[in-house]
Amino acid sequence: MPTDITIQEIASHVGQTVRLKGWLYAKTGKGKLQFLRLRDGSGIIQAVAFRPELGEEKFNLIKELGQESSLIVTGSVRQDERAPGVPGGYELSVTDVEVLQNVVGYPITPKEHGVEFLMQNRHLWIRSSQQWAILRVRAVVKRAIIDFLDSRGFLNIDTPIITPSAAEGTSTLFTVDYFEEEAYLAQTGQLYNEANIMAFSKVYCFGPTFRAEKSKTRRHLAEFWMVEPEIAFCDLDGLMELEEQFVSAVVQTALQKCRPELQLLERDLTALERVQAPFPRISYDEAIERVQAIRDATDDPELKELLAIEWGDDFGSPHETELTRQFDRPVFVYGYPSAVKAFYMEPWPGRPEVCKSVDLLAPEGYGEIIGGSERMSDPQLLVSAIERHQLPLQHYQWYVDLRQYGSVPHSGFGLGLERTVAWICGIHHVRETSPYPRTLKWMYP
Numbered sequence: 001m002p003t004d005i006t007i008q009e010i011a012s013h014v015g016q017t018v019r020l021k022g023w024l025y026a027k028t029g030k031g032k033l034q035f036l037r038l039r040d041g042s043g044i045i046q047a048v049a050f051r052p053e054l055g056e057e058k059f060n061l062i063k064e065l066g067q068e069s070s071l072i073v074t075g076s077v078r079q080d081e082r083a084p085g086v087p088g089g090y091e092l093s094v095t096d097v098e099v100l101q102n103v104v105g106y107p108i109t110p111k112e113h114g115v116e117f118l119m120q121n122r123h124l125w126i127r128s129s130q131q132w133a134i135l136r137v138r139a140v141v142k143r144a145i146i147d148f149l150d151s152r153g154f155l156n157i158d159t160p161i162i163t164p165s166a167a168e169g170t171s172t173l174f175t176v177d178y179f180e181e182e183a184y185l186a187q188t189g190q191l192y193n194e195a196n197i198m199a200f201s202k203v204y205c206f207g208p209t210f211r212a213e214k215s216k217t218r219r220h221l222a223e224f225w226m227v228e229p230e231i232a233f234c235d236l237d238g239l240m241e242l243e244e245q246f247v248s249a250v251v252q253t254a255l256q257k258c259r260p261e262l263q264l265l266e267r268d269l270t271a272l273e274r275v276q277a278p279f280p281r282i283s284y285d286e287a288i289e290r291v292q293a294i295r296d297a298t299d300d301p302e303l304k305e306l307l308a309i310e311w312g313d314d315f316g317s318p319h320e321t322e323l324t325r326q327f328d329r330p331v332f333v334y335g336y337p338s339a340v341k342a343f344y345m346e347p348w349p350g351r352p353e354v355c356k357s358v359d360l361l362a363p364e365g366y367g368e369i370i371g372g373s374e375r376m377s378d379p380q381l382l383v384s385a386i387e388r389h390q391l392p393l394q395h396y397q398w399y400v401d402l403r404q405y406g407s408v409p410h411s412g413f414g415l416g417l418e419r420t421v422a423w424i425c426g427i428h429h430v431r432e433t434s435p436y437p438r439t440l441k442w443m444y445p
């Protein structure tokens with residue numbers, strides 16, 4: 001009896017007869033040979049059917065199979081360096097085949113399809129090798145994030161998804177009818193994390209996050225996953241140190257565990273190998289000067305217009321894209337004007353118009369993957385910030401309380417999973433890093 005195995009276990013079955021259960025990804029052939037690309041969810045392998053070996057009837061059955069037919073294939077495993085697949089280097093010589101369903105007219109063919117069509121068929125598109133590879137990388141990145149934080153003594157505490165108040169600006173709130181009271185989907189778990197560190201010292205939440213983003217950029221989703229570590233007794237420098245170790249560890253783990261997937265995606269692996277702490281740190285002031293210099297130097301009138309910026313403005317995607325092209329690893333930009341950041345950030349000592357915020361921008365034009373800051377620790381200062389932002393104080397009373405009962409300097413950050421995976425995979429748009437992306441335009445399937 002052949003052993004049932006999965007493709008990812010193939011390396012330990014060379015020379016044996018095995019059975020694989022999966023789907024036909026592609027097929028070519030001529031004369032007495034048929035080459036099947038078989039996928040089983042764990043990998044992709046080439047299976048070779050040879051008419052004299054398989055017999056007329058089974059060989060003809062294979063010849064008729066359409067893309068995405070479901071099958072059980074028996075064969076012997078051969079090692080062959082040139083064999084394509086994930087993991088590459090192995091091939092199956094087919095000795096038997098059982099067809100569960102022969103498919104006619106699978107809509108996603110190897111030809112190029114438009115993104116509209118592919119998004120409409122997202123439930124099928126995830127079977128395509130690139131999408132499959134991206135979502136596998138996503139799973140590994142998620143695990144690497146959790147492993148890193150757990151190993152550093154962080155406690156995972158979940159924060160609510162239905163909340164009474166805004167934390168990251170009122171323009172991107174999704175409202176919920178909460179028993180006839182207006183509530184919102186969480187934009188962040190941060191405010192709750194700040195309560196949690198006073199009980200547990202180092203915590204993180206990691207879950208779905210919602211922003212009613214009206215923007216159509218390649219970086220914005222309406223639903224995305226964010227991991228948010230928060231640390232008591234930590235200042236801005238301590239935060240940057242943690243972030244660079246965290247991001248380096250996550251990228252190096254992805255490189256180590258997802259090499260075949262990243263190769264399938266044709267990712268430049270040397271760019272990822274360079275992602276090692278420490279990362280360069282520049283002030284917002286310097287970043288503005290750098291962007292202005294790029295703007296002044298360009299001959300492209302369109303780019304010149306896109307890069308228009310003055311001190312006090314927030315960076316948009318084009319600014320971040322051009323700025324990060326100057327670095328070969330992620331770069332910290334710290335000390336933004338308080339006016340463009342959330343209400344809870346600690347002012348810069350002696351420069352109240354600036355705050356102790358830090359964004360981490362990924363290289364190769366990817367831009368912001370982390371937003372974070374040292375938090376305001378003084379209760380009076382916090383109350384005036386809440387009032388200045390015209391937020392209803394009664395919803396934040398519990399948050400002010402934290403500054404009244406054992407306030408300490410503390411800091412934290414949020415890393416967007418989809419933007420991080422897009423950068424690691426080297427793909428253009430974040431929508432492909434989410435199994436079922438929610439954007440201004442898409443909520444189906």
Ligand code: 4AD
Binds near residue numbers: 221371419
């Ligand atoms: O910079 P943001 O808005 O920061 C916060 O929410 C803080 N409360 C985090 C904290 O300090 N605990 O968001 C953090 C990150 C961004 O850098 C980005 O990677 C991701 O979340 N992000 C988005 N990703 C996809 N689509 C969107 N609409 C996103 N908005 C933010």
Ligand code: MG
Binds near residue numbers: 359368370371
């Ligand atoms: Mg931000």
